[in-house]
Amino acid sequence: xxxxxxxxxxxxACSNNGGTSTxxxxxxxxxxxxxxxxxxxxxxxxxxxxxxxxxxADRANGLGKVEQDIIDQYMVDxxxxxxxxxxxxxxxxxxKVKVYSSTNDLPDIMQVWGQPSxxxxxxxxxxxxxxxxxxxxxLDFVEGSFDGFAKEGKIYGVPxxxxxxxxxxxxxxxADNGLTAPTTTEELNNVIATFRGKNINxxxxxxxxxxxxxxxxxxxxxxxxxxxxxxDMGLRGEKAFTDEEFVKGAKAMLEFAExxxxxxxxxxxxxxxxxxxxxxxxxxxxLMGNWEASLATDENFSEDFRNNVAAVPYxxxxxxxxSNLASWYGxxxxxxxxxxxxxxxxxxxxxxxxxxxxxxxxxxxxxxxxAQKFEQFLTGNExxxxxxxVNIFNTATSSSGTPIHDSATDEFKQTVMDAHQSLxxxxxxxxxxxxxxxxxxxKTR
Amino acid sequence: MHxxxxxxxxxxxxVVPGFLFFLVMxxxxxxxxxxxxxxxxxxxxxxQMVGFDNFVNILTQDKVFWRSLWNAxxxxxxTVVLQHPIAILFAILLTHMGKWEKLFRVLFFIPAVISxxxxxxxxxxxxxxxxxxxxxxxxxxxxxxxxxxxxxxPDIAIWSLILTIMWQGFGYALLLYYAGLQGIPEDLYEAAxxxxxxxxxxxxxxxxxxxxxxxxxxxxxxxxxxLKQMETVFLMTNGGPGESTQFLGNYVYKAAFSSxxxxxxxxxxxxxxxxCLILTVILNKFLKKDVGxx
Numbered sequence: 001x002x003x004x005x006x007x008x009x010x011x012x013a014c015s016n017n018g019g020t021s022t023x024x025x026x027x028x029x030x031x032x033x034x035x036x037x038x039x040x041x042x043x044x045x046x047x048x049x050x051x052x053x054x055x056x057a058d059r060a061n062g063l064g065k066v067e068q069d070i071i072d073q074y075m076v077d078x079x080x081x082x083x084x085x086x087x088x089x090x091x092x093x094x095x096k097v098k099v100y101s102s103t104n105d106l107p108d109i110m111q112v113w114g115q116p117s118x119x120x121x122x123x124x125x126x127x128x129x130x131x132x133x134x135x136x137x138x139l140d141f142v143e144g145s146f147d148g149f150a151k152e153g154k155i156y157g158v159p160x161x162x163x164x165x166x167x168x169x170x171x172x173x174x175a176d177n178g179l180t181a182p183t184t185t186e187e188l189n190n191v192i193a194t195f196r197g198k199n200i201n202x203x204x205x206x207x208x209x210x211x212x213x214x215x216x217x218x219x220x221x222x223x224x225x226x227x228x229x230x231x232d233m234g235l236r237g238e239k240a241f242t243d244e245e246f247v248k249g250a251k252a253m254l255e256f257a258e259x260x261x262x263x264x265x266x267x268x269x270x271x272x273x274x275x276x277x278x279x280x281x282x283x284x285x286x287l288m289g290n291w292e293a294s295l296a297t298d299e300n301f302s303e304d305f306r307n308n309v310a311a312v313p314y315x316x317x318x319x320x321x322x323s324n325l326a327s328w329y330g331x332x333x334x335x336x337x338x339x340x341x342x343x344x345x346x347x348x349x350x351x352x353x354x355x356x357x358x359x360x361x362x363x364x365x366x367x368x369x370x371a372q373k374f375e376q377f378l379t380g381n382e383x384x385x386x387x388x389x390v391n392i393f394n395t396a397t398s399s400s401g402t403p404i405h406d407s408a409t410d411e412f413k414q415t416v417m418d419a420h421q422s423l424x425x426x427x428x429x430x431x432x433x434x435x436x437x438x439x440x441x442x443k444t445r
Numbered sequence: 446m447h448x449x450x451x452x453x454x455x456x457x458x459x460v461v462p463g464f465l466f467f468l469v470m471x472x473x474x475x476x477x478x479x480x481x482x483x484x485x486x487x488x489x490x491x492x493q494m495v496g497f498d499n500f501v502n503i504l505t506q507d508k509v510f511w512r513s514l515w516n517a518x519x520x521x522x523x524t525v526v527l528q529h530p531i532a533i534l535f536a537i538l539l540t541h542m543g544k545w546e547k548l549f550r551v552l553f554f555i556p557a558v559i560s561x562x563x564x565x566x567x568x569x570x571x572x573x574x575x576x577x578x579x580x581x582x583x584x585x586x587x588x589x590x591x592x593x594x595x596x597x598x599p600d601i602a603i604w605s606l607i608l609t610i611m612w613q614g615f616g617y618a619l620l621l622y623y624a625g626l627q628g629i630p631e632d633l634y635e636a637a638x639x640x641x642x643x644x645x646x647x648x649x650x651x652x653x654x655x656x657x658x659x660x661x662x663x664x665x666x667x668x669x670x671x672l673k674q675m676e677t678v679f680l681m682t683n684g685g686p687g688e689s690t691q692f693l694g695n696y697v698y699k700a701a702f703s704s705x706x707x708x709x710x711x712x713x714x715x716x717x718x719x720x721c722l723i724l725t726v727i728l729n730k731f732l733k734k735d736v737g738x739x
């Protein structure tokens with residue numbers, strides 16, 4: 001009985017090394033025969049196993065499918081390499097990264113977000129390998145896309161996509177009510193008032209998740225001050241969040257919420273709920289990222305909806321045109337410092353980001369916008385929505401960079417998101433909101 | 446003599462595994478939590494010891510912590526004052542249903558076996574301000590002015606949550622009281638009737654007091670379950686809007702995993718354990734008196 005208990009304890013204590021991926025060792029090395037002097041025969045390549053850790057849990061659709069297809073193809077092209085994929089959803093993924101890093105056992109290639117809230121701890125603790133810039137030079141990456149993955153002049157990750165926030169809208173719902181898509185913030189307010197008068201939800205948004213709210217604040221602030229720098233200056237401490245302009249921005253957000261610009265119940269709507277609300281034509285607009293291009297092809301929604309969904313940039317104001325876009329390079333890949341196959345991993349990343357692989361495939365799969373130039377892959381068969389989204393991106397004249405909440409620690413992120421929710425529900429006044437941001441920022445400056 | 450000695454050793458050997466298990470699975474993790482609660486660990490990298498700063502901050506500056514505690518107490522009170530009397534009533538009704546008894550027993554217990562995820566999503570849909578069942582029903586019976594943002598209004602969101610949690614746990618309370626009722630001998634009913642007790646007197650003065658042992662069990666279980674609430678909160682509101690529906694389980698999750706404040710999260714969980722212990726002591730004193738009186 002004692003033996004049984006001890007065995008159980010032993011198993012329990014050692015079980016954290018199990019995890020969902022298979023636990024096989026790093027390599028099945030066949031010892032390479034040393035080439036005899038003078039022969040030109042290639043030595044038999046070493047059997048290598050790479051561990052690939054990703055937050056794209058859906059391996060059958062969208063980005064996850066493209067990822068898996070490239071991996072499968074690589075294994076065909078290079079039979080000596082085996083790539084073991086572990087895929088989790090966003091939140092469990094982030095938690096598991098922490099577990100891996102605490103045992104210094106990060107997977108060879110892992111997904112990262114090129115934003116301080118995720119990547120800074122990894123960089124500060126030297127857990128990622130600095131990549132050779134030459135390896136990615138000729139792959140047509142857009143200027144500035146590596147910034148979020150860089151530290152002190154070296155790059156530590158490869159960006160896989162450009163993300164930007166747009167306003168989706170339902171053309172039919174607008175037409176039925178005699179409205180056209182708003183191009184200025186004033187038109188937006190009018191449109192909202194009209195929809196509310198007819199008991200229609202104006203804008204669906206996933207308020208419960210919280211992260212869209214700070215990005216929206218970026219827009220609101222920028223449309224008032226004319227530049228995205230205001231927010232950045234606040235973060236750096238060159239301005240205080242309690243300054244006039246931030247309070248004014250907060251007041252604008254509060255007014256918007258009080259005018260019921262967002263759909264009813266938006267603060268307890270999660271991502272799926274908000275998307276569905278728009279897709280089921282229960283709301284006229286949807287404030288979300290460009291990765292939702294698939295709204296136009298999602299068979300779960302009516303054909304009517306699919307034919308009528310369109311996108312416009314966030315409306316302009318007197319001091320800021322709508323070509324000022326809240327955009328950033330979010331997802332990407334890095335190689336772990338503790339990897340035993342750094343070169344092989346780098347080789348894989350180079351393979352993956354050949355323009356006719358990653359960029360072309362995700363564009364054709366309607367799964368997002370690559371961080372590389374991809375005009376040459378436009379097939380001409382894109383949906384209207386895709387064309388509009390590409391146009392918005394290509395005509396952008398300034399970009400916000402990483403949104404405020406992702407620009408510091410996780411704690412800062414939570415505090416910022418909570419502050420936004422509290423402001424919009426009336427628990428914090430704009431001044432208190434500004435103070436909350438200032439206090440949170442002080443901790444990180 | 447020999448008998449006693451070997452008996453003691455046997456006793457010791459039989460107790461030790463369980464005790465060791467308890468030690469390693471419960472006491473050691475709590476001790477580790479206390480240790481990590483005294484650091485500022487953020488999940489990745491090194492940490493510094495900060496002594497009791499975390500604990501002091503939680504007790505003096507963290508409004509969300511006290512709100513979570515208050516919500517848990519509110520839930521316990523609501524459960525004991527609302528759910529249990531209704532459960533007792535239904536249990537009594539069940540015994541009078543004759544051939545429908547088995548059917549209704551099953552029906553009343555169904556919410557308890559539905560997965561919490563399903564229940565949360567179900568009630569979220571019912572509470573939805575636009576297309577939720579509740580608002581639509583109110584509208585159709587002419588009470589449109591009673592329509593609310595059941596989960597979006599910080600003042601009433603907590604009650605919406607409490608209702609959902611009570612609805613789900615109802616089956617267990619019912620089952621316990623029903624079982625308790627079965628344990629009361631038939632003769633008592635007859636004797637009471639012979640002595641001229643009417644229905645109300647029969648139940649209020651005789652049967653319900655005899656349910657006291659069962660009540661004690663039911664209340665302890667209710668308190669434990671209410672303090673542990675995490676899944677429903679996480680799925681329905683995640684503590685929102687504005688932290689008005691935050692519960693300690695969810696708050697620890699948010700602090701530790703979402704904000705990556707592992708040191709702080711551990712400190713919260715330690716204080717939570719202490720709070721639960723205090724509550725248990727109070728409960729024991731209170732309930733002992735109850736049972737002793739009958």
